[in-house]
Amino acid sequence: MAYHKILTIQDISCVGQCSLTVALPILSAAGQETCILPSAVLSTHTAGFTGYTVRDLTEDIPAITAHWEKEKIAFEAVYTGYLGSTEQIGMVRDLIARLSAPGALAIVDPAMADNGKLYPAFDGAYVEAMKDLAFSADIILPNITEACFLTGMEYRETYDEGYIAELLDRLTAAGAKTVILTGVGYAPERTGVLVQERGERRYYEHRKLTPGSHGTGDVYAAAFVGAGKSAYEAAVIAADYTVKCIEITREDPGHWYGVKFEAALPAYMKMLGL
Numbered sequence: 001m002a003y004h005k006i007l008t009i010q011d012i013s014c015v016g017q018c019s020l021t022v023a024l025p026i027l028s029a030a031g032q033e034t035c036i037l038p039s040a041v042l043s044t045h046t047a048g049f050t051g052y053t054v055r056d057l058t059e060d061i062p063a064i065t066a067h068w069e070k071e072k073i074a075f076e077a078v079y080t081g082y083l084g085s086t087e088q089i090g091m092v093r094d095l096i097a098r099l100s101a102p103g104a105l106a107i108v109d110p111a112m113a114d115n116g117k118l119y120p121a122f123d124g125a126y127v128e129a130m131k132d133l134a135f136s137a138d139i140i141l142p143n144i145t146e147a148c149f150l151t152g153m154e155y156r157e158t159y160d161e162g163y164i165a166e167l168l169d170r171l172t173a174a175g176a177k178t179v180i181l182t183g184v185g186y187a188p189e190r191t192g193v194l195v196q197e198r199g200e201r202r203y204y205e206h207r208k209l210t211p212g213s214h215g216t217g218d219v220y221a222a223a224f225v226g227a228g229k230s231a232y233e234a235a236v237i238a239a240d241y242t243v244k245c246i247e248i249t250r251e252d253p254g255h256w257y258g259v260k261f262e263a264a265l266p267a268y269m270k271m272l273g274l
Contacts, residue, residue: 005074006225007099009037009092010081010111010218016045017258018215019082023222029265030226030272035075037064037095040084047214048257056084061091065098074101079225081218082111084121086129093133108137109221113145116155135175139231141221143183147171161186168196178231182220193239197231204236209246213259216242227272241268 006027012020020036027034039061043053078096083089096106110130112122127149134140134150144167148155151170156163164184171179178197185191185208192205223241227234244264249255 004076004228005033005035005101006077006079007035007037007075008079008081008222008225009039009083009095011040011042011084012038013042013045015043015257016047016049016214017261018045018218022215022218022259022261023079023081023225025265026219026222026261026268027226029269029274030223030228031274032226032228037061039082039088045214045257058085058088058091061088061095065091065095069098074099075104076101077105077107077225079107079109079221080133081109081221086126089126089129089133093136105139106137107139107141107221107225108134109141109217110134110146110150111217113149114143114217116145116148116157118149131174137177139178139180140171140176141180141182141224142171143217144181147179147181150174150176164194165201168194168201172196180224180231180235182217193235195232195235202232204232204239206239206243209243209250213246213249214257215259215261216246219245219259219261223268237268237271241271244268 008023010019020038024034024036038057040057041055046052078100080092083092112119112126112130131150142150145155147167151174153167153170168179181194183191184194189208190205191208192203194201194203220238220242223238224234227237241264244267245259245261248263249260
């Protein structure tokens, strides 16, 4: 398995098992050198907690980028998660252009929507900025809602294979290269991930566990990036690991605020052959 220097850019929710507090340990467990660029620092995540604190770090990003460039630091992969503003999206595009090593991958999780709706902090201008970032990336990992916003396609709660095929066609037409479309399920109690790469589409189906856990999207993205394998192989490993994390979390009903990904890290490392 190749060793890479990976930069991940997203917020730090200090409590809540999501964003950078998930990405850093998962990527490190995968044997990857993990560098971070926080977009903001929150006392907790925003789903279920009240009175949380937020410190936006937008103003720090240009200076950090300039320092790294001066030090000739470059990354084999840049992986983005939740970005707090259209301004940050532009800064990230600039950073990728300036600090990517030859042959580096840009991997974008367009974390902006779910269940047919944008997250409360975002609007149409944010979606347009995210399109520029996503369609310039090598790999994108949208859920169905995010894919709909990226393409202008109508969101549906129920759908068939033809609907998903059209969604993928629209993503490709808009400029998407490799697509990892998550949360694709054609039957009750089943879900999966559809991988489109170089014109080929492959679907991996697995159990759908309910209720889900907060942060599973971040867990999936980090596990995918850390795997360091082909897109389909990484997508399967990330799905199996995420399911394992949810299974462990369900055993603790009081753990409502996040997914207990730590206990499943040995299983993830075994999946990677480590």
